[in-house]
Amino acid sequence: MTHSHIILGAGISTAEPQVRRIGFADIKDALRLGARDFQAMPTHAMFLCLIYPIVGLLTARLAFGYAVLPLLYPLATGFALIGPVAGLGLYELSRRREAGLDNSASHAFDVLRSSSIGGIVALALLLALVFALWMAAANAIYIADFGYAPPASPTAFLHDVFTTAAGWHLIVAGNLVGLVFAIVVLTISVVSFPLLLDRDVGAALALVTSIRAVAKNPMTMALWGLIVAALLVVGSLPLFVGLTVVVPILGHATWHLYRKLVVADDSPRPTYRADDKTRRSAADFPAVLFPWAK
Numbered sequence: 001m002t003h004s005h006i007i008l009g010a011g012i013s014t015a016e017p018q019v020r021r022i023g024f025a026d027i028k029d030a031l032r033l034g035a036r037d038f039q040a041m042p043t044h045a046m047f048l049c050l051i052y053p054i055v056g057l058l059t060a061r062l063a064f065g066y067a068v069l070p071l072l073y074p075l076a077t078g079f080a081l082i083g084p085v086a087g088l089g090l091y092e093l094s095r096r097r098e099a100g101l102d103n104s105a106s107h108a109f110d111v112l113r114s115s116s117i118g119g120i121v122a123l124a125l126l127l128a129l130v131f132a133l134w135m136a137a138a139n140a141i142y143i144a145d146f147g148y149a150p151p152a153s154p155t156a157f158l159h160d161v162f163t164t165a166a167g168w169h170l171i172v173a174g175n176l177v178g179l180v181f182a183i184v185v186l187t188i189s190v191v192s193f194p195l196l197l198d199r200d201v202g203a204a205l206a207l208v209t210s211i212r213a214v215a216k217n218p219m220t221m222a223l224w225g226l227i228v229a230a231l232l233v234v235g236s237l238p239l240f241v242g243l244t245v246v247v248p249i250l251g252h253a254t255w256h257l258y259r260k261l262v263v264a265d266d267s268p269r270p271t272y273r274a275d276d277k278t279r280r281s282a283a284d285f286p287a288v289l290f291p292w293a294k
Helices: 002-008 024-040 042-049 051-067 069-081 088-098 105-113 117-146 153-163 165-189 192-198 202-216 220-236 243-261
Strands: none
Touching: 024 042, 024 088, 024 220, 042 243, 051 088, 051 220, 069 117, 069 153, 069 165, 069 202, 088 105, 088 192, 088 243, 105 117, 117 165, 117 192, 117 202, 153 165, 165 202, 192 202, 192 243, 202 220, 220 243
16 A cells, blocks of 8 residues: 555546646746745755765765766766755745745755655655666766776876867767756656645656656756756856755756646645654664655
């Protein structure tokens, strides 16, 4: 029964959410509302996204210190593939602010107590799989062009990438393959995670609704993807620190974009189990990390 709830949500007969057709003005307004949310909750947003510059710097150190240097760029760009998962707390804060509820930072983690958490975890695992496939593909492209030998140094690596035929092939092929992965992630996640926070519909219906939203608005969603990519690049330039502003705004804006894409209806809303303050035994780990753990 638990597994069927993860896939189907509150009920098998749940109707498919209606999807609207939107335009550039809606994207612009979603970004404006996202920036307004960030202004209203700047401390919360920066707290939630502080991990981004830290992870970026640690990734850079790891790459420049070891033989994983060729994977630095795929790692940095690949974080965007799992960004929808990192944005869950931001979606929740925007949802609570929209509803006039307390939006203190602690409520960003209310999603862990939601009846939709099973579906959210299922889709998060799907994105993790896509990220792993992207890393494998990026590594395969590098090996095809340069072989298995690691770069002699960062300088030699950059020289080979930008001044040789193999390097230009790596750039073109890598970015084209990365674009395919980015399109896949955008298609399956632009609506699915916010929808699961808003309604208890299950992973399957959330996934299908996201695909329908992109299919109905292909050019608008392509523009949204380009805007997200451009802002992430801009935010990454000053040692990833700019992401502490860019990521919160994009996260909040994604919630408002969902509101514009999906028509509100009377579908079942997620329920939240009471916050369990009781102590747990160390023997319960790691079972307590999973939503179906008792």
